[in-house]
Amino acid sequence: MPSAHENRALASAGAKISMVTSSDTSHPVDNMIDGNTKSFWMTTGLFPQEIIVSLPTLISITKIIITSTKVAHWTADISMNEKPNHFERLTAQDVDDGDQGFQLVTLNLPKSDNTARHIRLGITKGHGPFVSIHKIAVYGNEPTVPATGPAATEE
Amino acid sequence: MSTQQPDLKLISSTLAAPPFSKHYSAIQLHDEVPVLQLMQLITDAMAVIDEANPQSPHKKVDMRNEDPEESVLRVAVFLQLLKWKDAGDMDVLCQKLMEGDRTTILRVLYFLLKDLNQHKKRAYLAPFLASVDVPAEFVTGDLMRQVEELQEQFKDTHKAVDGVRGSGNSAALIKKDIQQLEDEKQQVQSKIQKIRKRVEEIPHHEAWLEAAKNLRLEQQNETEMAERIKEQRHQTLQAENRYTAALQELKDARSAIASGGPDALYIKMEEDNKMNKYLASENLPKQLDDAQQHLRELKKVLAEPAMGMQDLAALESQIRELNEGIAKLAEQRLAKTTKGDDKLALFRQQAAIILRKKEGTTVRLAAATEEVNALLGELEKKKEAAAAQGAKMPKGEEFKRYVAELRTKSTVYKRKKAELSALTAEFGVLQRTEEILASRQQGMEDSLTAMEKRHGVAGFHIAQETLEKVSERKAEVDEAKGRTLEEISGIITKLTTNINEKKNHLSPVIQELRTLRVQLSELESQYAERKRTYDATMAGLDSEALQIATDVKTFRQDISNDQSRYHYLNMQIALADVSHDRVMQEMKSYIGAGDEQFEQVQRQRGFKTYRELYAKRIQEQEILGKTLREQQKEVKVKHEPNVKQLAMFQDVRKLLALKAAHNKKILSGENKKDQPVRQAVQDRLVL
Numbered sequence: 001m002p003s004a005h006e007n008r009a010l011a012s013a014g015a016k017i018s019m020v021t022s023s024d025t026s027h028p029v030d031n032m033i034d035g036n037t038k039s040f041w042m043t044t045g046l047f048p049q050e051i052i053v054s055l056p057t058l059i060s061i062t063k064i065i066i067t068s069t070k071v072a073h074w075t076a077d078i079s080m081n082e083k084p085n086h087f088e089r090l091t092a093q094d095v096d097d098g099d100q101g102f103q104l105v106t107l108n109l110p111k112s113d114n115t116a117r118h119i120r121l122g123i124t125k126g127h128g129p130f131v132s133i134h135k136i137a138v139y140g141n142e143p144t145v146p147a148t149g150p151a152a153t154e155e
Numbered sequence: 156m157s158t159q160q161p162d163l164k165l166i167s168s169t170l171a172a173p174p175f176s177k178h179y180s181a182i183q184l185h186d187e188v189p190v191l192q193l194m195q196l197i198t199d200a201m202a203v204i205d206e207a208n209p210q211s212p213h214k215k216v217d218m219r220n221e222d223p224e225e226s227v228l229r230v231a232v233f234l235q236l237l238k239w240k241d242a243g244d245m246d247v248l249c250q251k252l253m254e255g256d257r258t259t260i261l262r263v264l265y266f267l268l269k270d271l272n273q274h275k276k277r278a279y280l281a282p283f284l285a286s287v288d289v290p291a292e293f294v295t296g297d298l299m300r301q302v303e304e305l306q307e308q309f310k311d312t313h314k315a316v317d318g319v320r321g322s323g324n325s326a327a328l329i330k331k332d333i334q335q336l337e338d339e340k341q342q343v344q345s346k347i348q349k350i351r352k353r354v355e356e357i358p359h360h361e362a363w364l365e366a367a368k369n370l371r372l373e374q375q376n377e378t379e380m381a382e383r384i385k386e387q388r389h390q391t392l393q394a395e396n397r398y399t400a401a402l403q404e405l406k407d408a409r410s411a412i413a414s415g416g417p418d419a420l421y422i423k424m425e426e427d428n429k430m431n432k433y434l435a436s437e438n439l440p441k442q443l444d445d446a447q448q449h450l451r452e453l454k455k456v457l458a459e460p461a462m463g464m465q466d467l468a469a470l471e472s473q474i475r476e477l478n479e480g481i482a483k484l485a486e487q488r489l490a491k492t493t494k495g496d497d498k499l500a501l502f503r504q505q506a507a508i509i510l511r512k513k514e515g516t517t518v519r520l521a522a523a524t525e526e527v528n529a530l531l532g533e534l535e536k537k538k539e540a541a542a543a544q545g546a547k548m549p550k551g552e553e554f555k556r557y558v559a560e561l562r563t564k565s566t567v568y569k570r571k572k573a574e575l576s577a578l579t580a581e582f583g584v585l586q587r588t589e590e591i592l593a594s595r596q597q598g599m600e601d602s603l604t605a606m607e608k609r610h611g612v613a614g615f616h617i618a619q620e621t622l623e624k625v626s627e628r629k630a631e632v633d634e635a636k637g638r639t640l641e642e643i644s645g646i647i648t649k650l651t652t653n654i655n656e657k658k659n660h661l662s663p664v665i666q667e668l669r670t671l672r673v674q675l676s677e678l679e680s681q682y683a684e685r686k687r688t689y690d691a692t693m694a695g696l697d698s699e700a701l702q703i704a705t706d707v708k709t710f711r712q713d714i715s716n717d718q719s720r721y722h723y724l725n726m727q728i729a730l731a732d733v734s735h736d737r738v739m740q741e742m743k744s745y746i747g748a749g750d751e752q753f754e755q756v757q758r759q760r761g762f763k764t765y766r767e768l769y770a771k772r773i774q775e776q777e778i779l780g781k782t783l784r785e786q787q788k789e790v791k792v793k794h795e796p797n798v799k800q801l802a803m804f805q806d807v808r809k810l811l812a813l814k815a816a817h818n819k820k821i822l823s824g825e826n827k828k829d830q831p832v833r834q835a836v837q838d839r840l841v842l
Binding site: 020021022023046048050 | 711714715718721722725726
């Protein structure tokens with residue numbers, strides 16, 4: 001059983017990226033979930049950019065840690081459905097520009113119980129025209145409460 | 156006079172150099188330079204030679220002022236002093252110089268200039284070594300002796316001085332050498348110092364130094380020893396040679412003694428002496444002569460050109476003729492001599508016979524001595540070999556055994572020899588019988604042919620013989636055939652047995668091979684099937700893969716399209732937000748909420764609401780439009796007459812311009828009165 005201190009958002013654990021808003025073949029999407037901080041995914045310009053991480057099972061998320069550069073503002077939404085739709089806003093956070101390059105951002109989760117199947121991370125602003133994301137780490141437990149129907153909030 | 160030709164080039168070159176520094180070319184000397192000047196040159200040369208002498212009569216003599224006789228005399232005396240061998244007769248020389256003979260003068264000059272330094276030396280020495288002319292009254296033995304002694308001393312010191320002076324040049328060299336040696340010494344000393352310093356760092360350096368010195372000394376000793384060894388070896392060799400020679404002499408003496416007392420020795424020596432004398436006086440010279448004769452002949456043969464066979468034949472015939480001639484002449488001579496003195500002839504014959512006998516005996520003697528020497532040598536060798544190998548002479552028992560062996564071997568040998576002789580005898584007998592039979596056969600054949608001829612069947616026996624021979628040969632051939640057939644059948648049987656053997660060997664293997672072949676065919680069919688299925692699946696998979704690849708491509712394309720659409724829509728949302736904002740602002744401004752910030756913004760913009768702004772603008776535009784329309788109406792009305800006026804004004808302008816030009820022309824054309832000026836005068840009304 002995967003423990004609470006394991007990164008769920010790994011391709012080896014079964015997670016995958018369902019959607020990104022910019023793709024470049026030299027820095028593919030899977031670099032974010034391969035567990036390697038050296039490989040990264042890059043945006044190709046314009047904001048906002050979005051990433052949808054799909055976890056293999058329902059997880060009660062306790063922490064989200066992202067390694068990135070030049071991100072100015074994060075937004076995180078979650079969805080409990082099988083398909084990545086009907087997201088609910090989880091949190092939004094401003095990020096300072098990392099002097100040494102990397103930004104290690106731990107998102108502040110407002111609630112303690114955040115069961116989700118899909119996480120939609122949005123970059124609304126950046127400190128530069130392009131942004132790179134090196135690693136996404138999602139820590140969580142087995143869901144304590146069975147997944148209820150999603151609140152129908154249109155995006 | 157002498158035959159030495161004066162080398163004018165030398166003269167001119169020597170004159171050109173200091174101390175004379177007079178430049179004459181050789182031709183000038185020969186032809187142009189006047190005699191007086193040449194004499195002057197001679198005087199100058201003499202002055203130079205006589206430099207050492209402060210009382211030289213030649214110094215600074217101007218020939219022009221001097222009496223020619225005196226100058227000639229002076230020159231002659233000086234030349235005598237210098238011991239000029241080519242001078243010849245003094246008087247003739249003086250006469251020639253008086254005459255001014257050019258060749259003489261040039262020769263004198265050449266002689267003077269040739270060995271300038273030598274002359275200088277001689278001129279310096281001459282007055283000291285010349286015999287002093289003392290009048291008789293003052294002559295005492297002592298004085299003369301003293302003079303001579305002094306002269307001798309002078310010679311010695313002069314030689315020493317010359318030696319020293321000669322080596323004086325080498326003083327500089329010696330100094331340089333000394334300097335070099337000093338430098339080297341310094342270098343060596345510094346090297347020694349350095350090495351000493353380095354050596355002192357090594358522990359026990361004294362011991363090492365001692366060892367090194369010892370080593371060097373020992374090495375020197377070694378070389379000396381080696382040399383001495385060589386010497387000693389050489390000496391021992393020589394001593395050995397002498398020893399062997401002495402031994403030989405001793406042996407000879409001993410043998411001489413053994414042969415029986417001094418008398419016998421003496422007799423033997425006499426005989427030896429006689430023999431040697433005979434050999435020396437007769438034999439050897441004769442041999443020499445023969446050899447020389449032979450050599451001469453060979454040389455002659457060599458010298459002669461190559462001969463052909465014909466020449467050889469001719470020579471041989473010549474030789475034969477000459478030999479015959481010689482024989483005839485000898486006969487004649489013999490006849491002559493026998494005719495005459497019989498006694499003498501008898502004695503002569505005897506002498507000849509004895510001579511021949513003597514020669515034969517000497518030859519035999521020589522051969523015998525040679526043999527003896529050879530045998531002696533062999534004996535020596537054998538003795539030495541025996542001595543070296545040890546006592547190999549069989550003694551007693553061994554000897555008896557050896558003798559017995561020898562006996563048996565000799566009996567065997569004799570037996571075999573007898574057999575061999577019997578066989579050879581038999582062989583000879585058989586050969587003889589064969590010959591006899593062959594001859595008999597021939598006789599038989601002849602008689603047989605005669606008989607056949609008589610009976611009229613010639614050639615019968617020959618034919619019979621040939622038939623027999625042919626049948627024999629046929630039999631032989633058949634035999635051979637039979638043999639070969641047998642061989643072939645033997646080979647065939649061998650081969651068949653071999654083949655059968657191999658077949659038996661191979662049959663189990665062939666069985667295996669058959670089963671394996673069956674398996675192979677099965678496997679092949681299986682393989683073909685599987686391959687077919689594999690190919691089919693591969694084809695299917697390939698096509699699927701291709702399909703999937705195209706799908707993937709289309710999906711990727713879709714993704715990028717969606718992404719760009721996403722961004723595009725985002726931007727549109729942003730734009731829409733902005734316009735929405737503006738609308739909200741307008742609404743707010745209508746409502747008139749007391750938002751200070753908003754009012755600040757409004758003031759910044761310069762208007763309150765967009766409606767105001769746009770209304771104002773519309774108004775302005777309308778006013779503008781009205782004015783413009785009025786303008787337009789005016790212009791329309793006045794357009795036609797204005798155009799007409801414009802045309803008329805244009806015409807007026809044209810006319811005025813023409814007039815101006817014309818007036819200008821008149822003003823400037825007052826000079827050219829011949830130009831017809833046409834004035835078209837017409838009345839016109841100008842408006």
